[in-house]
Amino acid sequence: MNAAPLASARPPVLRRLGPPLAALAAVTVPTVYLAVVDPNAPGHYPACPFLTATGWWCPGCGGLRCVHALAHGDLSGALHDNAPAVLLFAVLAVLWVRWVWAAVTGGAAPRIALGARRWVLVGLLLLVFTVVRNLPVGAGLAPPLI
Template identity: 75%
Template sequence: MTSVPTASAPLPVLRRLSPPLTALAAVAVPTAFVSVVDPNTSGHYPECPFLTATGWWCPGCGGLRCVHALTHGDLTGALHDNAVAVLLFGVLGVLWLRWGWAALTGGPPPRVTVGARRWALIALLVLVFTVVRNSPIGAGLAPPLV
């Protein structure tokens, strides 16, 4: 006698949602900390080693200030502190929503593939951002010194 394969029952909704919700919690906890502990006052966070060594703002400089501004509803301040971080957070937010929706509806998680050309374009964007924010014309893209 041979057994007839049966379709497995779908996972319960909470079990399907646990990976995206865990990722959300992993981001929410440090974000809440940065929301409360202001990076605009000196002494709370270490200085950027790239800034210390070169005097140039690195692509990540101002990221904590950007998060702090976003948690307080200040989009203009966040863009001033680190525009690339705001763009990255937006992209990651959309990807997380797609992941959560797929988990909620029982669909497969979305796949994100970034080819070599896109990586090169991203690297070029970050390089241009870094050079511009360190030039006189891009001073508005650099966070204020603390």
């Protein structure tokens, strides 16, 4: 008599690794493009609409340059271009490693549960970063003008 496969049986490890590896590919392709096509050279990417409209750096300004610098191993340049993005990329890398580990071991994928207070705190920190990088005292936090 053949035993029916158990409904609770875990899928094979290669199948469990599919989603994290797909996510890695989805991040790698644009990162390679940014590594090759320098955002510091004018004309390759559109200008930030917020910067164009207001003359202020938004919290995302310098993000492409940050990724370009990280792809070339320039951590200090990446921090200069967009420090919060470097922090975000580090957090996402840790979460991705935990996701891969969970896929290999058969555990649950990590979850991000930020309550309303923490989202407000993140928003306030980004607002403070935006204001400071646009003041003379925070000029070191602003990417260079092209």
